[in-house]
Amino acid sequence: MYSSQVAAKGLAVFLSPCGGRYSTRIALAFAVLAPGSWVSRWQNGRMPRPIEAVIHTQALAHNLHRARLAAPDARVWAVVKANAYGHGIESAYAGLQAADGFALLDLAEAERIRALGWRGPVLLLEGCFEARDLELCSRLNLWHVIHREEQIDWLAAHKTAQPQRVFLKMNSGMNRLGFKPAAYRNAWMRLSGLAQVEDIVLMTHFADADGAAGITEQHASFEAAARDLPGERSLCNSAATLRYAAEAAALRADWVRPGIMVYGSSPDFPTHDIAHWQLQPTMTLRAQLIATQQLSTGDGVGYGSSFRAGVPMRIGVAACGYADGYPRLCATGTPVLVDGVRSRLVGRVSMDMVTVDLTPVPAARVGSVVTLWGRGPGDSVLPIDEVAHAAGTVGYELMCALAQRVPVSVG
Numbered sequence: 001m002y003s004s005q006v007a008a009k010g011l012a013v014f015l016s017p018c019g020g021r022y023s024t025r026i027a028l029a030f031a032v033l034a035p036g037s038w039v040s041r042w043q044n045g046r047m048p049r050p051i052e053a054v055i056h057t058q059a060l061a062h063n064l065h066r067a068r069l070a071a072p073d074a075r076v077w078a079v080v081k082a083n084a085y086g087h088g089i090e091s092a093y094a095g096l097q098a099a100d101g102f103a104l105l106d107l108a109e110a111e112r113i114r115a116l117g118w119r120g121p122v123l124l125l126e127g128c129f130e131a132r133d134l135e136l137c138s139r140l141n142l143w144h145v146i147h148r149e150e151q152i153d154w155l156a157a158h159k160t161a162q163p164q165r166v167f168l169k170m171n172s173g174m175n176r177l178g179f180k181p182a183a184y185r186n187a188w189m190r191l192s193g194l195a196q197v198e199d200i201v202l203m204t205h206f207a208d209a210d211g212a213a214g215i216t217e218q219h220a221s222f223e224a225a226a227r228d229l230p231g232e233r234s235l236c237n238s239a240a241t242l243r244y245a246a247e248a249a250a251l252r253a254d255w256v257r258p259g260i261m262v263y264g265s266s267p268d269f270p271t272h273d274i275a276h277w278q279l280q281p282t283m284t285l286r287a288q289l290i291a292t293q294q295l296s297t298g299d300g301v302g303y304g305s306s307f308r309a310g311v312p313m314r315i316g317v318a319a320c321g322y323a324d325g326y327p328r329l330c331a332t333g334t335p336v337l338v339d340g341v342r343s344r345l346v347g348r349v350s351m352d353m354v355t356v357d358l359t360p361v362p363a364a365r366v367g368s369v370v371t372l373w374g375r376g377p378g379d380s381v382l383p384i385d386e387v388a389h390a391a392g393t394v395g396y397e398l399m400c401a402l403a404q405r406v407p408v409s410v411g
Contacts, residue, residue: 049352050288050319050367053408055087056264056375059280060095063262066278071236071245071252075100079259080109081125086399087263087283089113091410095282096262101143103257107136114140123167126177127151134158145169145203146191147177155196163198166191167234170225172218174207181225188229201232201255209239210268219251239267242277265395269385281381283399284374285406287320289338289366292358301355302347307332314358318370321352325401326372327391330354334390337371338364340380373398 067076078099079085084092089104089112096102101121102113106129110122127145128134131154137144138160146152147169155164168188171178179187191197204222206215222235233253236245238261245252260267264282266274274280293316295301295309316338322328326349334345336354338361347355354372358364369377373384384395391398402408 050290051324051406052286053402053406054284054286054374054411055091055095055408056280056282056284056411057092057095059264059282060087060092060262061098063264063279063282064096064098064258067238067241067256067258067261070241071256073249074236074245074252074254074256077101077103077121077123077234077255077257078262079103079125079257080113081105081259082400083109085260085263085396086402088408090116091408092282093118094410100255107133107140107142110136110140110142128154130154131157134160134164137164138162143167143201145177146187147171147179149187152187152190152194155191156194158196160196163196165199165201166197167201167203170202170204170222172204172206172221172225174205174218176205178204181221184225185229199231201234202226202229203234206235206237206240209237209243210271215240215244215251223250237267238262242267260396263395263399264384265388265399266383266385269383269395270389273385274383281374281383283384283402284376285320285324285326285372285402286374286376287318287370287372289316289356289364289368289370290319290353291317291366292364293317293355300347302350304348307347307355314362315346316356316358316364316368316370318354318356318372319352320354320370320372321350323351323403324406325398325403326354327387327393327398327401329391329393330387331390335382335386337369337376337380337382339368340371340377342380342382 076099078096080089080102081104083089093116103123103125105125113122122142124142124144127147128151143165145167169178170184171180191200206218209215234255235251235253236256238258241256241258261279264279266272266277295313297309297311299309301307320326328349330345330349332346336343336356338356341361343357343360345354346357371382373382373387375381384398388395388398
């Protein structure tokens with residue numbers, strides 16, 4: 001048995017504000033001080049509420065490998081922007097170390113990747129936001145995207161003994177970042193004349209790789225504007241990697257940039273689901289039933305009584321709500337798993353609770369496991385895409401919206 005002094009020391013370490021989630025660190029501390037299953041931790045009163053998110057590192061590694069298989073001979077960026085799509089960079093890192101590089105958004109994320117011991121390529125997907133960012137690029141050996149003239153100006157004025165590798169972005173039709181095709185060659189010529197530049201990689205980003213419009217028009221625009229320019233190329237996001245890269249070496253090019261597929265979400269759902277692409281869920285959000293209710297015909301449930309029982313039925317109340325990051329827009333019928341059995345929400349999502357139909361699970365009781373998305377008991381799975389679709393959004397948003405009050409473990 002651990003002494004109270006050791007327990008206090010453990011909590012002091014894990015409650016350090018550096019790095020974010022206090023609740024995560026409390027959960028980790030308890031996991032060290034009193035090993036056991038997540039259910040037993042709840043039953044022993046060692047978590048404030050029976051809710052938990054679990055990050056599956058083996059699934060991350062599996063999905064990254066799927067990207068490699070889809071783009072043979074290309075090198076693979078693991079895109080970890082937005083705190084690894086809500087998974088936590090530190091939590092996801094162990095599952096992604098087989099990547100050839102990490103692509104992310106800003107300097108703070110780059111510092112975290114370097115602090116984890118990564119010495120390979122790190123790419124800033126939106127480049128530098130101000131001239132002084134180049135100092136950290138030099139110090140941390142960061143590669144960065146160039147998508148506007150001012151970034152070239154900053155680089156020309158930057159004093160460095162170490163030339164930098166840059167990715168020159170073309171706006172081939174997405175109309176967010178990048179040089180228009182007519183201006184692309186001139187931007188390349190400016191960069192190629194700078195002593196501060198070691199190498200220029202040519203890149204673009206497809207807007208419709210996940211839909212019927214496809215990539216033909218944008219790809220043709222890119223190839224026409226970049227014709228005869230030397231340098232490696234990077235074109236494919238998750239959707240283009242899965243749908244097109246295997247068919248054409250020119251598309252998979254030298255680098256692919258899988259993002260959402262790495263995190264177990266299909267980039268073109270509902271046309272294809274994760275089973276079609278052989279992807280695995282990397283985040284599970286699960287809670288417990290904290291109460292059950294027996295309804296009579298006509299009884300309403302939750303705010304606004306938006307659901308009324310058509311027949312006598314039993315429902316359960318799970319400790320998860322929109323304050324935990326679960327979408328309030330999920331209506332009656334949104335799928336859930338109760339003890340691994342598929343069921344549905346009934347009534348409105350509240351701040352701290354959801355109500356679920358227990359008709360398919362007559363043995364369910366207080367303490368039963370409710371899987372909001374991800375892996376359930378046994379081999380049961382509820383893809384995050386199905387929940388997102390019910391809320392009228394995409395899996396990306398659900399992952400990134402996971403609230404800080406939800407304890408996170410790595411499994």
